[in-house]
Amino acid sequence: MHHHNHYYGQTHILSRYAGFDFDHPPRLRGYLQHGWNIGCGWNPVHEFYDGAWRFTWSDAPKRRGHSLGRRNYHSIGAPFLYLMELEPEKEEPVEREGTLWFLFHGWEGGKIHGDHQRLIDEIRETEPGPVTFSLYYTEYDRPEVRGFYEDAGFRVVSFGRRGFSYEGTDRRFLFKQLAELRKHKRVAANRLSTAIFYGIAAGCEPAVYGDPMEMDGENPLFGGQSRIERLWPEMLGKTVDLEAARATTDLELGKPWMMPPAELRSLFDWRERV
Amino acid sequence: MSEVQVVRGEMQPWTDHTTPRPALAALLTDVVPANRRTLILGPHAPQLIESVLAHSADVAILVRSVADAQQLGEDFGPCLQVIAGALDGLQTEPYDVIIASDGLDRVLGYDSSDLSWSARLAAVSALAAPDAVVVLGLENEFSLLNLLDSRPADERHGDDEWRPLHDDPTRPVSVDQLKSALPWASEVYADFGSRTFVRADVAATAGPGELPTRLAGAALESVDAPLLSPAAEGVDTAARAGLLPAIPTAWLAIVGAQPPHDLYTQTADTVLTATQTLTGWDTTITGDPNSTSVLAFDPSVVPSTIASGVSVESVLFRLASAEDVPAFRKLAADLGEWVTTSRVIVRWDDVIYDGDSFAYGVSGWVAEDSIEKEDLLAAAWARFHDRLIGQHRRHPWPPWMLGDDLVSAWLGMSGVEAPEPTQATSPDTLPATTEQVARGKELAAALDAVLETSTTTVDVRTALTEAEEAKQELFELKGHVYGLERTLGFRNKAMKTRENRIRELRGQLQRLTTAHERIRGSRTYAVSRVIFHAAQVRKPKVVARKLARKIDRRIRKR
Numbered sequence: 001m002h003h004h005n006h007y008y009g010q011t012h013i014l015s016r017y018a019g020f021d022f023d024h025p026p027r028l029r030g031y032l033q034h035g036w037n038i039g040c041g042w043n044p045v046h047e048f049y050d051g052a053w054r055f056t057w058s059d060a061p062k063r064r065g066h067s068l069g070r071r072n073y074h075s076i077g078a079p080f081l082y083l084m085e086l087e088p089e090k091e092e093p094v095e096r097e098g099t100l101w102f103l104f105h106g107w108e109g110g111k112i113h114g115d116h117q118r119l120i121d122e123i124r125e126t127e128p129g130p131v132t133f134s135l136y137y138t139e140y141d142r143p144e145v146r147g148f149y150e151d152a153g154f155r156v157v158s159f160g161r162r163g164f165s166y167e168g169t170d171r172r173f174l175f176k177q178l179a180e181l182r183k184h185k186r187v188a189a190n191r192l193s194t195a196i197f198y199g200i201a202a203g204c205e206p207a208v209y210g211d212p213m214e215m216d217g218e219n220p221l222f223g224g225q226s227r228i229e230r231l232w233p234e235m236l237g238k239t240v241d242l243e244a245a246r247a248t249t250d251l252e253l254g255k256p257w258m259m260p261p262a263e264l265r266s267l268f269d270w271r272e273r274v
Numbered sequence: 275m276s277e278v279q280v281v282r283g284e285m286q287p288w289t290d291h292t293t294p295r296p297a298l299a300a301l302l303t304d305v306v307p308a309n310r311r312t313l314i315l316g317p318h319a320p321q322l323i324e325s326v327l328a329h330s331a332d333v334a335i336l337v338r339s340v341a342d343a344q345q346l347g348e349d350f351g352p353c354l355q356v357i358a359g360a361l362d363g364l365q366t367e368p369y370d371v372i373i374a375s376d377g378l379d380r381v382l383g384y385d386s387s388d389l390s391w392s393a394r395l396a397a398v399s400a401l402a403a404p405d406a407v408v409v410l411g412l413e414n415e416f417s418l419l420n421l422l423d424s425r426p427a428d429e430r431h432g433d434d435e436w437r438p439l440h441d442d443p444t445r446p447v448s449v450d451q452l453k454s455a456l457p458w459a460s461e462v463y464a465d466f467g468s469r470t471f472v473r474a475d476v477a478a479t480a481g482p483g484e485l486p487t488r489l490a491g492a493a494l495e496s497v498d499a500p501l502l503s504p505a506a507e508g509v510d511t512a513a514r515a516g517l518l519p520a521i522p523t524a525w526l527a528i529v530g531a532q533p534p535h536d537l538y539t540q541t542a543d544t545v546l547t548a549t550q551t552l553t554g555w556d557t558t559i560t561g562d563p564n565s566t567s568v569l570a571f572d573p574s575v576v577p578s579t580i581a582s583g584v585s586v587e588s589v590l591f592r593l594a595s596a597e598d599v600p601a602f603r604k605l606a607a608d609l610g611e612w613v614t615t616s617r618v619i620v621r622w623d624d625v626i627y628d629g630d631s632f633a634y635g636v637s638g639w640v641a642e643d644s645i646e647k648e649d650l651l652a653a654a655w656a657r658f659h660d661r662l663i664g665q666h667r668r669h670p671w672p673p674w675m676l677g678d679d680l681v682s683a684w685l686g687m688s689g690v691e692a693p694e695p696t697q698a699t700s701p702d703t704l705p706a707t708t709e710q711v712a713r714g715k716e717l718a719a720a721l722d723a724v725l726e727t728s729t730t731t732v733d734v735r736t737a738l739t740e741a742e743e744a745k746q747e748l749f750e751l752k753g754h755v756y757g758l759e760r761t762l763g764f765r766n767k768a769m770k771t772r773e774n775r776i777r778e779l780r781g782q783l784q785r786l787t788t789a790h791e792r793i794r795g796s797r798t799y800a801v802s803r804v805i806f807h808a809a810q811v812r813k814p815k816v817v818a819r820k821l822a823r824k825i826d827r828r829i830r831k832r
Contacts, residue, residue: 051750256600262692266679
């Protein structure tokens with residue numbers, strides 16, 4: 001329905017999981033959460049049409065949204081988890097090595113600002129193995145940002161664009177991210193973010209440290225580092241209790257809320273039509 | 275036909291309507307002593323009279339309607355002494371047994387004095403021997419159905435009261451008041467819709483979803499009264515408050531006898547009695563069920579011991595309300611493993627759950643032949659669907675999923691594989707789930723019919739809710755249209771972007787083609803082609819010799 005549903009190819013993944021075409025998914029009757037956040041699953045000023053259904057990854061965003069006067073929620077689990085089912089790890093997985101490091105990324109409407117050199121120094125001090133640095137294209141396409149990390153000797157990757165208005169979406173964005181995560185032993189970021197949860201789900205040991213940086217026009221309702229520290233202290237630090245982190249990840253990505261294909265088809269109104 | 279004795283206060287023409295009450299008949303059978311001088315006071319259905327006559331040969335009945343008295347005389351002959359007249363007109367020796375289970379509201383005529391309830395009770399007391407067995411009914415003014423009745427006070431009790439009976443300040447409106455008002459020590463049973471009778475102190479300890487509460491709720495559902503809201507919610511709330519004995523439609527006080535069972539309830543044409551134990555209920559079933567529909571009641575499948583615990587339906591309701599789909603899914607999966615192919619119709623409102631295991635309750639409805647597990651599960655989920663949605667309970671499933679799709683989804687949670695989606699061939703093509711759940715829905719409808727719980731009267735809250743839902747649906751459909759327009763807008767934008775891109779590519783192609791043509795027509799290109807071809811020659815000496823021979827032949831020809 002909304003073009004955000006196609007971000008990162010999430011609807012495409014669910015479409016394939018439900019038995020439909022990957023490249024041309026059916027229209028999804030409602031809004032699909034496209035990233036983890038500490039709010040209701042969407043940015044605080046997101047537009048919703050009247051009576052819209054909202055498909056969250058997990059239960060907590062649903063509760064927060066309810067408090068905002070919004071109704072019609074159903075939690076389904078993150079599409080990334082469905083992708084992991086669709087693309088199971090090989091029976092003989094590659095030996096994991098190094099850290100996949102995610103820089104808190106900006107978006108099309110806001111660039112990030114921070115001390116990149118200081119962050120690089122801290123990463124060098126902390127990470128035991130080789131570092132692959134993942135930049136969103138908004139940073140990857142800025143030579144002054146990308147250069148910092150390339151010059152530091154890190155391998156720099158980008159998984160593509162999430163697209164806009166159904167254009168420019170890299171439908172295999174999450175495929176590439178999953179494949180890269182499965183090569184690494186650790187996943188790290190300078191803010192607790194979607195990528196950390198994805199990394200833990202994909203079998204990485206997590207770490208969250210370093211300058212969290214600032215973003216242009218960042219809405220305090222959306223960010224709130226202190227709130228993150230209060231709610232998810234077990235997820236922060238250079239070494240993290242893996243068992244606790246996995247339990248939190250299952251909840252935040254909504255693993256218990258995953259459903260079989262037939263149920264998903266009914267839920268999304270993806271039924272047989274002429 | 276026996277002679278009808280007439281005393282003061284008889285009414286003619288008049289008749290008092292009576293209905294068979296099998297559960298009450300069973301209770302009377304348990305408490306009426308044998309061969310004692312007995313008076314049945316007020317209108318009672320023939321079935322009840324028979325249950326008294328079965329114990330005693332010396333039985334009289336007092337009814338105010340002469341026509342009713344004549345009919346009773348015809349029906350029972352000399353074994354029943356029939357008296358027509360009012361309570362205050364009966365002057366006789368005391369009775370050893372007085373059965374007034376209809377209460378004291380239909381024992382006076384229009385010529386009688388305006389006796390209050392307590393004055394009528396005094397008159398009954400005067401007719402009772404000192405150690406008499408007395409069974410006395412009392413309609414409950416504080417009943418849940420009365421509190422929820424949508425009719426105003428002046429229409430509540432119909433138009434057949436020439437003197438108002440129900441605003442009588444002497445009339446008890448609680449179990450304690452009733453016990454205090456009686457001149458004898460008594461045991462009180464809560465009477466739910468004349469279908470279920472529960473010992474008051476047992477009812478007081480019954481929680482929501484437990485056997486007495488379930489049976490009380492089902493009994494009230496079968497009463498066809500215009501209500502402000504469904505009674506089920508109030509029954510559960512009363513049970514939570516320990517007030518189940520406060521809200522029945524009536525009470526039955528029993529004096530001088532001790533009924534052996536805590537619970538009497540009507541099931542089909544049989545009566546189930548249950549006695550509470552430390553771990554659950556011991557049950558017995560009496561009567562001969564008549565099979566007149568697709569389903570029959572088979573007493574032999576009702577367990578003689580029923581575990582205490584709540585119905586699985588009440589747990590599923592709570593999980594749906596909490597939108598806790600994972601826990602709902604887990605419970606549905608456990609139920610799917612528990613149900614097996616059987617003749618017994620499964621209904622979640624009569625499956626007992628102790629948090630760990632499941633057990634059948636008191637529902638003994640069976641089909642003629644064994645039913646596949648998948649169809650039994652479909653029937654249980656279809657019934658649950660109708661009750662969840664019909665009672666407007668909170669749940670997390672979107673409106674387009676309600677109906678067969680949702681039942682199918684729950685079946686999937688219970689381990690029944692979903693049907694393969696099929697391509698629709700017309701807009702009216704039914705989804706694959708319709709066929710999957712069809713048999714289950716038939717069974718659920720048959721069960722609904724034999725349980726007689728579907729009343730035709732719609733309560734006010736439901737009517738208002740349905741109107742509000744229709745408005746909400748319209749509101750949401752408008753939103754959906756807006757959403758579709760937005761999608762079209764986004765798609766249109768994407769199309770324009772692609773159109774512009776195609777135009778750009780076309781322009782580039784045109785420019786490249788022109789430049790290409792220009793290059794191909796130039797001398798430079800011609801020379802370059804000659805050079806190119808010359809460069810392709812692999813054996814230049816052979817070519818030179820062939821060329822020389824060709825030139826030589828041309829010169830000779832000249």
